[in-house]
Amino acid sequence: xxxxxxxxxxxxxxxxxxxxxxxxxxxxxxxxxxxxxxxxxxxxxxxxxxxxxxxxxxxxxxxxxxxxxxxxxxxxxxxxxxxxxxxxxxxxxxxxxxxxxxxxxxxxxxxxxxxxxxxxxxxxxxxxxxxxxxxxxxxxxxxxxxxxxxxxxxxxxxxxxxxxxxxxxxxxxxxxxxxxxxxxxxxxxxxxxxxxxxxxxxxxxxxxxxxxxxxxxxxxxxxxxxxxxxxxxxxxxxxxxxxxxxxxxxxxxxxxxxxxxxxxxxxxxxxxxxxxxxxxxxxxxxxxxxxxxxxxxxxxxxxxxxxxxxxxxxxxxxxxxxxxxxxxxxxxxxxxxxxxxxxxxxxxxxxxxxxxxxxxxxxxxxxxxxxxxxxxxxxxxxxxxxxxxxxxxxxxxxxxxxxxxxxxxxxxxxxxxxxxxxxxxxxxxx
Amino acid sequence: xxxxxxxxxxxxxxxxxxxxxxxxxxxxxxxxxxxxxxxxxxxxxxxxxxxxxxxxxxxxxxxxxxxxxxxxxxxxxxxxxxxxxxxxxxxxxxxxxxxxxxxxxxxxxxxxxxxxxxxxxxxxxxxxxxxxxxxxxxxxxxxxxxxxxxxxxxxxxxxxxxxxxxxxxxxxxxxxxxxxxxxxxxxxxxxxxxxxxxxxxxxxxxxxxxxxxxxxxxxxxxxxxxxxxxxxxxxxxxxxxxxxxxxxxxxxxxxxxxxxxxxxxxxxxxxxxxxxxxxxxxxxxxxxxxxxxxxxxxxxxxxxxxxxxxxxxxxxxxxxxxxxxxxxxxxxxxxxxxxxxxxxxxxxxxxxxxxxxxxxxxxxxxxxxxxxxxxxxxxxxxxxxxxxxxxxxxxxxxxxxxxxxxxxxxxxxxxxxxxxxxxxxxxxxx
Numbered sequence: 001x002x003x004x005x006x007x008x009x010x011x012x013x014x015x016x017x018x019x020x021x022x023x024x025x026x027x028x029x030x031x032x033x034x035x036x037x038x039x040x041x042x043x044x045x046x047x048x049x050x051x052x053x054x055x056x057x058x059x060x061x062x063x064x065x066x067x068x069x070x071x072x073x074x075x076x077x078x079x080x081x082x083x084x085x086x087x088x089x090x091x092x093x094x095x096x097x098x099x100x101x102x103x104x105x106x107x108x109x110x111x112x113x114x115x116x117x118x119x120x121x122x123x124x125x126x127x128x129x130x131x132x133x134x135x136x137x138x139x140x141x142x143x144x145x146x147x148x149x150x151x152x153x154x155x156x157x158x159x160x161x162x163x164x165x166x167x168x169x170x171x172x173x174x175x176x177x178x179x180x181x182x183x184x185x186x187x188x189x190x191x192x193x194x195x196x197x198x199x200x201x202x203x204x205x206x207x208x209x210x211x212x213x214x215x216x217x218x219x220x221x222x223x224x225x226x227x228x229x230x231x232x233x234x235x236x237x238x239x240x241x242x243x244x245x246x247x248x249x250x251x252x253x254x255x256x257x258x259x260x261x262x263x264x265x266x267x268x269x270x271x272x273x274x275x276x277x278x279x280x281x282x283x284x285x286x287x288x289x290x291x292x293x294x295x296x297x298x299x300x301x302x303x304x305x306x307x308x309x310x311x312x313x314x315x316x317x318x319x320x321x322x323x324x325x326x327x328x329x330x331x332x333x334x335x336x337x338x339x340x341x342x343x344x345x346x347x348x349x350x351x352x353x354x355x356x357x358x359x360x361x362x363x364x365x366x367x368x369x370x371x372x373x374x375x376x377x378x379x380x381x382x383x384x385x386x387x388x389x390x391x392x393x394x395x396x397x398x399x400x401x402x403x404x405x406x407x408x409x410x411x412x413x414x415x416x417x418x419x420x421x422x423x424x425x426x427x428x429x430x
Numbered sequence: 431x432x433x434x435x436x437x438x439x440x441x442x443x444x445x446x447x448x449x450x451x452x453x454x455x456x457x458x459x460x461x462x463x464x465x466x467x468x469x470x471x472x473x474x475x476x477x478x479x480x481x482x483x484x485x486x487x488x489x490x491x492x493x494x495x496x497x498x499x500x501x502x503x504x505x506x507x508x509x510x511x512x513x514x515x516x517x518x519x520x521x522x523x524x525x526x527x528x529x530x531x532x533x534x535x536x537x538x539x540x541x542x543x544x545x546x547x548x549x550x551x552x553x554x555x556x557x558x559x560x561x562x563x564x565x566x567x568x569x570x571x572x573x574x575x576x577x578x579x580x581x582x583x584x585x586x587x588x589x590x591x592x593x594x595x596x597x598x599x600x601x602x603x604x605x606x607x608x609x610x611x612x613x614x615x616x617x618x619x620x621x622x623x624x625x626x627x628x629x630x631x632x633x634x635x636x637x638x639x640x641x642x643x644x645x646x647x648x649x650x651x652x653x654x655x656x657x658x659x660x661x662x663x664x665x666x667x668x669x670x671x672x673x674x675x676x677x678x679x680x681x682x683x684x685x686x687x688x689x690x691x692x693x694x695x696x697x698x699x700x701x702x703x704x705x706x707x708x709x710x711x712x713x714x715x716x717x718x719x720x721x722x723x724x725x726x727x728x729x730x731x732x733x734x735x736x737x738x739x740x741x742x743x744x745x746x747x748x749x750x751x752x753x754x755x756x757x758x759x760x761x762x763x764x765x766x767x768x769x770x771x772x773x774x775x776x777x778x779x780x781x782x783x784x785x786x787x788x789x790x791x792x793x794x795x796x797x798x799x800x801x802x803x804x805x806x807x808x809x810x811x812x813x814x815x816x817x818x819x820x821x822x823x824x825x826x827x828x829x830x831x832x833x834x835x836x837x838x839x840x841x842x843x844x845x846x847x848x849x850x851x852x853x854x855x856x857x858x859x860x
Contacts, residue, residue, distance in 0.1 A: 042602060043602055105632070117717035171486060206489060238543060239537050265698065266539050267700050272670055288542065289550075295725045295728050296509065
């Protein structure tokens with residue numbers, strides 16, 4: 001199957017129209033399916049109704065802007081209840097629709113209902129995936145996007161000119177507040193830049209949020225007073241809105257520098273409200289992303305999806321990692337990360353810091369750097385730090401050394417000759 | 431492909447464990463894939479870590495409760511980057527996992543991250559769909575569920591012992607506030623029980639929410655003073671949280687009896703907050719449901735999904751309709767509606783009123799009644815009312831007459847002999 005998700009370009013101002021690109025697969029004529037989509041998502045209905053005048057259509061109708069046929073295939077991607085193919089083949093095309101901004105105004109929740117509403121279940125589609133969106137300036141005027149982004153995160157973490165080296169507290173769930181703080185103690189002593197709660201760890205009775213925040217921040221403060229370096233800890237504040245606000249305030253009051261939320265769990269309004277309240281960078285965890293994206297002919301591309309969440313206020317966005325332990329391939333990971341580093345527009349770039357994680361060790365640094373073309377990222381390694389033969393300090397050192405090498409263009413094995421932590425990592429993690 | 435989504439049973443109290451049933455498809459051994467899922471979503475990590483002690487596992491680990499193999503298939507349902515099949519075949523099974531409630535406490539957002547987090551992208555799965563969930567009582571103690579549900583909706587609409595006959599304002603978008611009120615005038619004169627905004631209509635400059643609410647409620651009040659019957663209008667308040675609260679308050683202050691939100695657009699925290707604030711029934715529009723559900727081996731079954739949203743406070747839940755214009759088949763529609771009418775538990779039933787819509791006319795009433803076994807529903811017809819040859823009053827009458835016949839066990843054509851509106855509907859809508 002050809003690659004269909006692509007890195008979205010900068011969203012050149014679209015005047016007063018909203019644009020969305022789809023991968024459309026249809027048993028019939030592409031033009032007809034595209035018109036059905038446009039009708040369903042604007043003034044049309046299944047039966048003609050008296051009020052749908054030419055004036056009303058001119059004001060409110062969605063338009064089919066472009067159609068590029070890709071290919072035809074013999075079987076429908078979505079097996080259930082599509083119409084039978086008229087020609088025995090299903091046609092795949094890239095289709096662009098547009099809507100007048102005035103249909104909904106600059107509202108992100110209503111944008112979702114317009115570009116991703118009752119479309120995916122149409123009988124006329126045997127596959128539909130949202131590839132990219134372009135929005136009028138009014139959206140960036142209303143939603144301020146990441147408050148901290150790359151520069152603000154670097155300032156708070158005190159890390160410049162290289163990636164933040166990060167890790168995740170493991171075991172994922174089951175540690176007490178004190179147990180978590182012990183691990184953070186080890187990691188802070190190892191010189192880690194960034195640590196995050198696992199997304200399964202929130203506010204269970206075995207590890208209450210407040211106790212964990214206090215215990216962890218006491219440890220981080222102790223190390224900061226000694227070394228001048230305050231590790232950034234992304235506390236998972238996912239919960240109901242009042243809980244998220246209260247937990248954010250506690251973290252802020254304790255001198256913490258980051259909060260984390262599972263964005264598919266809280267949803268768009270939860271994120272918008274959290275961003276309005278937050279005085280800290282928001283680390284956006286994308287767990288659940290698989291159900292939105294894993295079938296290549298259904299749902300969301302990361303390129304379209306991340307634009308909405310960046311506008312809503314996410315400072316850090318998860319993108320998986322190269323040679324990860326999941327099903328996503330490396331090209332898709334790099335495209336996702338590049339998307340986060342691509343300005344939404346010239347006047348409101350809204351850049352978010354991509355977070356590379358899953359099966360990461362020192363080994364992936366050079367390819368990550370070369371393929372991304374940037375060191376503006378958080379590189380999070382779990383076992384790659386904790387299971388380093390010299391201990392976590394060796395793990396952190398190996399990651400930093402790998403990035404030194406990567407950014408200098410020095411092969412890892414050459415750099416490893418004079419850097420024993422890196423050498424040990426290369427020997428251990430194969 | 432065999433039917434795999436099933437109507438969830440009542441959620442018998444599960445003690446202190448959360449349970450989730452999945453349709454799992456895997457290239458390897460089912461037992462192994464199930465263990466990977468359980469590990470990934472609880473204490474496990476890709477590499478063994480020192481802190482994962484037997485005590486911690488006993489406290490926090492997810493358990494594989496049951497595995498029932500269904501069949502094997504020759505090709506993976508999700509084509510991309512699953513592991514190759516060891517035996518050349520992919521095994522499908524129904525798998526139940528459980529987690530201690532204490533891992534997360536009774537938190538709906540954190541429940542999502544646990545049961546539907548980083549699972550769908552596992553290499554060990556070539557298909558994964560969440561079929562059902564069962565929750566400890568603590569969830570119902572924390573989230574009160576629908577405030578109005580069936581009884582409260584019937585009381586406000588003044589409709590008992592039959593479905594509410596409803597319709598949707600069309601054209602979907604492009605009408606002015608006054609244009610909308612004119613249509614509602616016609617519908618109220620026709621004796622309609624329920625009208626909803628289209629989900630594309632929110633607060634655009636061409637039809638501002640406040641102007642629409644005032645114009646529509648003036649019309650509804652005028653008819654109510656004349657007839658004693660106040661049509662229920664579901665105003666689409668989808669938006670940021672402050673907007674939704676403000677719009678809700680306006681509708682309430684104007685004497686309106688229902689608000690509507692696109693729940694996949696606002697997300698779970700948005701819905702929880704709206705429900706906490708609301709003094710009116712919440713009509714939950716499921717647009718976007720296709721991207722969560724259309725591939726039968728990915729994402730969410732309606733049975734699992736609706737339990738979460740009912741707990742969060744949805745009073746009315748969209749379920750599509752029989753012989754609808756989308757790709758969903760009738761069996762799935764009936765299962766979805768039955769799910770909404772199945773108590774979540776004996777002490778917290780949280781029943782929501784199912785909303786049948788899409789391509790509906792008088793014709794579908796008997797089969798809907800027989801297959802659902804209930805008249806606790808909103809039956810919404812667009813063209814089936816507006817395009818009735820006697821006009822909207824004929825359309826409404828035909829729907830009521832069809833339900834009279836259905837509930838009396840009288841064939842439609844027999845009832846039509848003495849009921850001209852029904853007769854005209856049967857002649858027109860074939």
